[in-house]
Amino acid sequence: MSVEFCGLQLAHPVLNGSGTFDVIAARRAFGDQLLRDFPFSAYVSKTITLEPRQGNPPPRLWEASAGLINSIGLPNKGLEGYLAEDLPQIVEITGAGAAEVPLITNVMGSTAEEISRLLEACDAHEQIAAIELNVSCPNVKTGLDIGSDPRQLEEVVRAVRPRTRKPLIVKLTPNTADVALCALAAQEAGADAVSLINTLRATALAPRDPTLPAGRWLGGGTGGLSGPAIRVVALAQVAAVAARVEVPVVGMGGVQSAADACDLMDVGATLVAVGTESFRDPVAAARIAEGLRAMGAA
Amino acid sequence: MSVEFCGLQLAHPVLNGSGTFDVIAARRAFGDQLLRDFPFSAYVSKTITLEPRQGNPPPRLWEASAGLINSIGLPNKGLEGYLAEDLPQIVEITGAGAAEVPLITNVMGSTAEEISRLLEACDAHEQIAAIELNVSCPNVKTGLDIGSDPRQLEEVVRAVRPRTRKPLIVKLTPNTADVALCALAAQEAGADAVSLINTLRATALAPRDPTLPAGRWLGGGTGGLSGPAIRVVALAQVAAVAARVEVPVVGMGGVQSAADACDLMDVGATLVAVGTESFRDPVAAARIAEGLRAMGAA
């Protein structure tokens, strides 16, 4: 069941999707049982940016047909705040003597320069085992632009790659014409792994209710669709990417069960991440890992 | 309720999505009641290509979470077969003395040359009121390539545009980084309208059942996702396009109810098309048109 990924030894193949599990808040809610029963084999932290961000105005959520649209807008304390305030608390939960899983820090920047500074800073912290570069967030213009054009993506990743010796995972955008070309570009530029899919661009209007202002529901205007609705899109994209690249693939999108995870692994994913399903069931990842074990799939 | 679209006067704003209603087969199944209760205000025929196509091997369908994946592969009799065999039968149903709705013929080709021949041939038939150019079918490589790159799309549409005086609707692919750029390109190149969304690329694996061969379920390998699961993605894409183009927009994707149709019109669609929902309820379009009327939305 143990699996090797970019030099990390993981107890099983199921992680969290970035931005879908806040261990600091979860510890407040669940106490130290979180540490003992930690459901993920590695912890991916929420996307951080160079400067602090408040995120989008509410409403930030809309439940769609078999899915969830979020328009969170990447709230975070910025690089400094993350390293000074969040990192120590995260490591207390994920680190030695506690859950003991590797920490993957997810970062996003709108220029190679910004990303370089993020990577360098992460590189200097030994508690960070690997870095995931988010080039795919649909809520922030720059993230989209970098990630959806293979050439630009290759350029940026090549420019930033030397700034860290840690494994670099590039999280691709699904909102692109041919995700396999983007994956190949990331690989060519030196990514150690790719992860996908992020959310599909989507939007919702306010319910036709005279007590509510009409128009866009989400404070951010548009958002990203996750959950079961995107599962078969994720399967196609992960399959297309895994068929083309040599580097390991982290597959995600609508995974709710071990069978869903197994499908992603069958088409070539090395690891599987769980996002929206953790909202329904915070220990979903443990259940899925257990199921994979029972299926003999991992 | 009557609505003007590219010079055509339509009784209401609800059409069918191409490839989701075969009037010839429906007449065999339902008889002449089809003519009397015709649910669409214009009839869009299934995509035709220059040469006949058998379509993909079965299985061609997979029911997904709140959606349907199809991998039909554009079976059709080819241009000649369509004009000689299908067109007269279609017109008997949609034409004067019968349903009396305009016929929109949907065509696809992999080169400007091919498309030109299709447009010229359609132009010569007065029974055809308008032409929809499918640059978005995810099952056929060439359709994807033309439609997902704004520059290539503009080039092709500009090249073929002079071949017909009939209104030309360009059906965009949703599998692209920025669909509004594609819509603008189509408009610049002379499209009279754009329509979207086509299906999202998706796939499925065979159920884990020892009696079935493992691997990809669909004979065509991958397919396209339609139905409720894609509704909020369609809404975002239609909104993005309608905000940028001047030409009318035909919105579709997961429409099941008048409220869904109204959402698309609220973000700027002039017409709305119904696809997968007609499979569940062949007169869904009439129900939706009726509902729009009751909501005062059309």
Next chain:
Amino acid sequence: MSQAPFARRLLTVTGLDELGAYRVLRVADPDGPEPEPGQFAMLSALEGWGGGEHERPLLARAFSIARRSGGESHFLLEDVGPGTQRLCELRAGDGLWALGPLGRGFAAPEGGRRAILVGGGVGIAPLAILQDQLEGPTSVLLGFRERSRAQGAALLDGARVASDDGSVGHHGLVTDLLVAELQRDPEAVVYACGPAGMLEGVRAICERGGVPAQLALEAGMACGFGACFGCVVPKRGGGYLRVCVDGPVIDAAELERVDAHAAAPIGDPPA
């Protein structure tokens, strides 16, 4: 072929009876068109089905009309997935959407030939209404996986049964019975419905013996009325047939072979 009203109709369930491993769904439909044997309907439950509020089942499911009697339509169900499970939960008084009768049914025997009805598993359903309407003597040969399914044979009169596990009747395949029956009467015509493997056996046997055969096929269907082009099976000589409008009853001569993967699996492969 009987044509369907152009709209699904909201019918009321009158009962759901156990029949061994199967259920017989009875629905009040006094005004519905008389179906031909072999025709089917696309069914979905009014509540707890599809799209608006539920995820799967989303699309309606195809079911052979198994019998018409006293203004009721009967369907034989086997619970194999979300759609059939939901239908098996229905109770008298519940609402059911039905679109149909759809498709091409069985053609009457030509030239006074005797009919042999060959059914497998839940595929026996259209043979019941066929037997109701055929004149003259018929042979009925049915195959099942095991005893609880074999109770389904009560749907027809005078059936001879084979079972995979030997728990009822002939221990073996229903096609064994067919071979023997054709030896007795090579001038018969065969009407068959069941899983793809069984139909392929029937097809090959009849081809070898030069016996005309009409096969009621199944395939995954999204619409049931020719709209989606999803339900195809390969045609002899190339190309595809749409099972919903070119079938479900197809002359065996039109097929090269019945492909197990192409046809949607049905619940109860007897072999």
Next chain:
Amino acid sequence: MSQAPFARRLLTVTGLDELGAYRVLRVADPDGPEPEPGQFAMLSALEGWGGGEHERPLLARAFSIARRSGGESHFLLEDVGPGTQRLCELRAGDGLWALGPLGRGFAAPEGGRRAILVGGGVGIAPLAILQDQLEGPTSVLLGFRERSRAQGAALLDGARVASDDGSVGHHGLVTDLLVAELQRDPEAVVYACGPAGMLEGVRAICERGGVPAQLALEAGMACGFGACFGCVVPKRGGGYLRVCVDGPVIDAAELERVDAHAAAPIGDPPA
């Protein structure tokens, strides 16, 4: 704050009682942690809920714990959408997933201040368990849209009621009662829960009078434990609070105003 076991727990419904326009859902939970007043749980029905087989509701829904008694947890429900509708269909014996208790509850009054409980509509729920646990005299002021909802007042002891349509009690807003009550006792502390418009009224009144107030907020929630960052409300001085982990009970001083659009609407705005 009481912490939740790290996993949703499968509980059994013991009953669903009518209370005017509302329902009281009772659930056996003898081993569950004791919640603090103001804490909530994320609930979803075992059957007919979410994702795997159904479309909406997909995510669990947040509900204040209205009472603990005899090993049971009580929830007050108003049917306003697919989730609450499904919960209102539950019957004794049905399974219910519960994650909780979650969030920060009400803090006990400081310095012997008398508590005034102000509730609106289904938002009266957390005030019931608060009243159960408060020592000393309290005033209970509740606002409802009309008579059938006002029956919900029976959940608390000695409530004074206002109704929008004047059918019960004071004809007007519950905040009218609060203004009068604060004139009598300006040294009180206010605990309030209800729709955003009412909470904003309470907040403004208390700010003007320098009265401390704790407001139990609502917001659309995907997770309930701080994972999604979806449930935010604007904080005084900029930035956002997560209602699920920074609240749902928030000191009025932390808020500039309670924004009606930001907070998820609840069923029964009394104004």
